[in-house]
Amino acid sequence: MRYPKIIISIAAVASFALVAAVQAATSGVTASEIKFGETMPYSGPASAFAGAGRVHAAYFKMLNDKGGIDGRKLDLISLDDAYSPPKTLEQTRKMVEREGVAFIFGSLGTTPNRAIAKYLNKRGVPQLLIGTTATGFADPKSQPWTLGSMPTGEIEAQIYAKYILQTKPNAKIGVLYANDDVGATYLAALKEGLGDKAKNLIVAEASYELTDASVDSQIIALKAKGADVLFDTAHPKFVVQAIRKVSDLEWKPLHIVVNTSSSIGMTLQPAGLDRSTGIVSAQYLKDPSDPQWADDPAMKQWLDFMKQYDPQGNTKDYMMVLATTQAQLLEHILKTAGTDLSRENIMRQALSIKDLQMPLLLPGVTINTSTADYHPIEQMQMMRFDGTKWQLFGDVLSR
Incomplete structure (x- = not known):
């Protein structure tokens, strides 16, 4: 399956300079196209998330129908890794070397992205806007060519800790x-956010x-311990099973569900809307x-886009909104890169975003990056x- 291609890189200034010295031209970039790649679990245990890859492909097709970016078409290669880290590495090496x-760009999953991060960083290939909430990827020192696209589990858990306190x-x-x-x-970040109270509050x-x-x-075991908050x-x-079991037990905790499992269409409806209240x-x-x-x-504009370019896509799943936002952010990065589409400048632009508002983000949520801050x-x-x-209630929070 071929789609517009994206490569994600994150590097510190020194790393940029080093790679620049050995690269005369950017692989994958010509006067007429920008070629980049991703892996997606089109099969395997995480195949429910494969729709993200199809949304990426659809968005770049839409851009190509409008003339691409500065006259260059976006050529995305999207390959199945079955959510298997060895397969992710194999497919990624194929895209980079062959x-x-x-x-x-946008490769999905924590363990698949971890399997390729060292390889890509060693070669100075951007690993952009990856789909994982894991904290370890936001590391300018050890992985300067790797940039995420979602609030990390650490950030989210610390926000919940603040709310609980x-x-x-x-x-x-x-x-x-x-x-x-x-x-x-998630567990470690919750404890960190609770601070000295963690040992007493977590039962x-x-x-x-x-x-x-x-x-x-x-x-059943958590209820038996007397918990009145279920994180x-x-x-x-x-989560669907947990919501049902909590209801069956007539347990009434404050039930906090993490963002990636909060979709009404994908989680709450299958669990039962009444049980989820x-x-x-x-x-x-x-x-x-x-x-x-x-x-x-x-x-409305997003639904029109999905109807035209991904008519089989699940428009009830907000993860497809995330996939669209990833593609829109890549579009922004490539446009700001201008005529310099070297890997170094693409990474530089990815790390120079200031108070960027995106149409499908909540009001008040903005994107910010820098060479010292890899949390968009x-x-x-x-x-x-x-x-x-x-x-929605309360103010927009940060950790």
């Missing part, structure tokens, strides 16, 4: 988390494996399944589900 892409200072917190790097990040922790059939036993960092499938989360994007955005001009989005707003839609 296809000659300029950068990697403000609203339930005597909370008894039970934590449900995946036994992987992402789950560990139970329960992990699960991605291969588990259900998390019912974990929910639920699980993947959407397991009262759940709290945080957001930075407009959710297309939320009625409050029905008359929003940017949302550090703001979120709390929201509570009322049985029909998410109700």
Whole structure:
């Protein structure tokens, strides 16, 4: 499958200079095209997220129909990695060494991106706007060519910690988390955000494996520990199960669900809207399944785009809004790069964004980057589900 291609790089100034000395021209860039690549789980355990790759392809096709960027067409190569890190590395090496892409863009998943970060950084290939909430990628010193696109799990968990301390200072917190790097990040960041109170406020922790059939036993165990706050960092499938089990047990905790599992269409509807009432989360994007955005001009424009260019895409899944925002941000970076489409300048522009507002971000949320700050989005707003839609409340928060 061939699509407009994007390569993601993040480098410190010294690294830029070093790579510039050995590169006479940018691979993947000609007078007529910009070639870049990504990997997506079109098969395998994370295939539910594969729609992001199709949205990327659709957006760059739309741009090409309008003449591309400064007359150059965007040629995206999007390859299946089945969410398998060894396959991710194999496909990425193919795109860099055989296809000659300029950068990697939007590849999805923590472990797949970790599998290629060292390889890309060693070669000075931008690893741009990757799809992961893991904290370890925002590291200018060790991974200067790698840039994320989402609030990290660390930022999000610390925002929830701040909210808990403000609203339930005597909370008894039970934590449900995946036994992987992402789950560990959420748990560690929550503890950091709670500070010295963490050891007293967190009364139970329960992990699960991605291969588990259900998390019912974990929910039962957390309730038995007397938790009155459920910090639920699980993947959407397991959040659906958790919501149902909490309801079945007639347990009434403050149920906090992480952003990536907060979609009305993908999570709350399958769990049951009545069972989901009262759940709290945080957001930075407009959710297309939320009625409050029905008359929003940017949302209407997005739905028109999806209807024309990705008619089979799930317009109820806000992760498709994220994919569109990633593509729009790449468009911004390439346009600001102007005629200098070297990997160094593409990375330089990616790290020079100031108070950028994007049409599908929540009002008040802006994008900022610098050579010292590899967190494009550090703001979120709390929201509570009322049985029909998410109700935003309070101010836009940062950690």
